[in-house]
Amino acid sequence: MTIKETLRKGIIELKVNNIQEPSLKARLLLQYILNKPRQYLIVYDNEQLTLRQEVNFFKGIKKLAKGIPLQHITHSQEFMKMTFYVNEDVLIPRPDTEILVEEVIKIAKRINAKKILDLCTGSGAIAISLAKYIEESQITAVDISDKAISVAKLNAKNNNVENQITFVESDLFKQLPKEKYDIIVSNPPYIKKEIIKSLDKEVQNEPKIALDGGYDGLDFYRKIISNADEFLKFTGYVCLEIGYDQKEDVLELLKNEGKYVDTSCKKDLFDNDRVIIARLN
Numbered sequence: 001m002t003i004k005e006t007l008r009k010g011i012i013e014l015k016v017n018n019i020q021e022p023s024l025k026a027r028l029l030l031q032y033i034l035n036k037p038r039q040y041l042i043v044y045d046n047e048q049l050t051l052r053q054e055v056n057f058f059k060g061i062k063k064l065a066k067g068i069p070l071q072h073i074t075h076s077q078e079f080m081k082m083t084f085y086v087n088e089d090v091l092i093p094r095p096d097t098e099i100l101v102e103e104v105i106k107i108a109k110r111i112n113a114k115k116i117l118d119l120c121t122g123s124g125a126i127a128i129s130l131a132k133y134i135e136e137s138q139i140t141a142v143d144i145s146d147k148a149i150s151v152a153k154l155n156a157k158n159n160n161v162e163n164q165i166t167f168v169e170s171d172l173f174k175q176l177p178k179e180k181y182d183i184i185v186s187n188p189p190y191i192k193k194e195i196i197k198s199l200d201k202e203v204q205n206e207p208k209i210a211l212d213g214g215y216d217g218l219d220f221y222r223k224i225i226s227n228a229d230e231f232l233k234f235t236g237y238v239c240l241e242i243g244y245d246q247k248e249d250v251l252e253l254l255k256n257e258g259k260y261v262d263t264s265c266k267k268d269l270f271d272n273d274r275v276i277i278a279r280l281n
Contacts, residue, residue: 001049001054002045002046002049003041003044003045003047003049004045004046006049006057007023007026007027007030007041007045010022010029010030010057010058011023011026013062014026017066019064019067019202020200020202025064025070026061026064027041028074029057029061029070029073030057032073032074033056033057033060034049034053066201067200067201067202067205068205069092069205069206072087072205075087077093077123079097079098079125079129080098080129080133082129082132084123084125084128084155084158085123085151085154085155085158086151087151088205088206088207089148089150089151090122090147090207091122091210091211092123093123093125095269096269096272097125097241098129099241099266099268099269099275100185100187100239100240101125101126101130103239103275103277104130104185104239105134107183107277108130108182111182111237113134113137113182113183113237114134114137114182115138115140115180115182115183116134116139116140116182116184117140117176117184117185117231118139118140118141118142118185118186119142119172119173119184119186119188119224120143120172120186120189120210120220121141121143121148121167122143122151122152122210123151124151124152124153124155124165124167125155126141126185126187127152127156127165128152128155128161128165130185131164131165137164138164138166139164139165139166140166140176140181141166141167141168142168142172142176143169143170144170144171145169145207148210149167149169153167172220172224173227176231178230178231180232181232181236182233182237183237184228184231184232184236184237184238185239185240186220186224186239186240187241188224188241189210189219189220190213190218190220190221190241190242190243190246191211191217192215192216192217193213199211216249218246218249221240221246221249221253224240225250225254225257226257228280229259229280233280234280235281237278237279238276238278238279238280239276239277240275240276241274242273242274242276244272244274246273247276251265254276259280259281260278261278261279261281262277262278263276263277263278264276264278
């Protein structure tokens with residue numbers, strides 16, 4: 001089959017299985033299989049594929065049709081102009097999380113922060129981005145999953161910041177030595193437990209441990225907000241990614257704790273509330 005015919009057949013199969021963005025996913029999959037840019041597929045759309053290329057493409061299409069994320073096939077995701085290795089052990093970094101990283105970078109540059117703690121690091125996208133864009137920064141990246149830590153370490157090495165990051169396997173603060181940080185940042189699990197099973201099947205194929213925020217989605221925020229003061233320097237900052245409908249709940253948790261001031265919320269590119277920032281008083 002030609003590139004054009006192969007793409008058309010793959011798109012139809014994805015549409016039949018109600019996969020979102022079927023044309024985009026089929027094209028990106030074929031680009032990966034052929035190791036060619038988008039323009040190549042357009043210019044040479046009548047080129048015949050080899051049997052091996054066809055077989056590999058349709059194997060990938062069948063995985064996509066089952067809800068396996070494309071990034072779990074290509075093992076690659078772009079984030080903050082860097083490439084990250086991802087697999088089924090880590091949450092795929094989202095563009096929304098770049099808003100969180102950008103806000104932390106702004107704060108760090110304003111207060112000359114060098115020591116940053118990243119909780120629930122997953123693939124390491126946040127920690128690695130901060131290490132890359134904040135000069136002389138020293139990041140401590142924490143995750144409860146040893147498999148996630150392995151992925152994050154690989155990503156740190158691939159992006160040449162392994163010497164700036166200390167990785168710790170820990171349930172949030174539990175196994176951390178009592179050090180003080182300028183900023184604590186986290187994109188924790190925040191999906192309500194009962195909602196997970198109703199999510200898009202691609203999301204359901206990501207690690208549940210990275211999604212489940214407890215019955216009300218706020219379990220991790222409670223733990224972080226109530227314990228952060230023990231690990232923050234005086235007037236240090238807490239920066240948290242939140243779900244689109246969690247702004248008021250998280251602000252209320254901060255208010256009830258009575259330790260934080262200058263709370264604010266930043267929106268993402270789709271005008272959803274996405275990042276909560278607070279300063280330790």
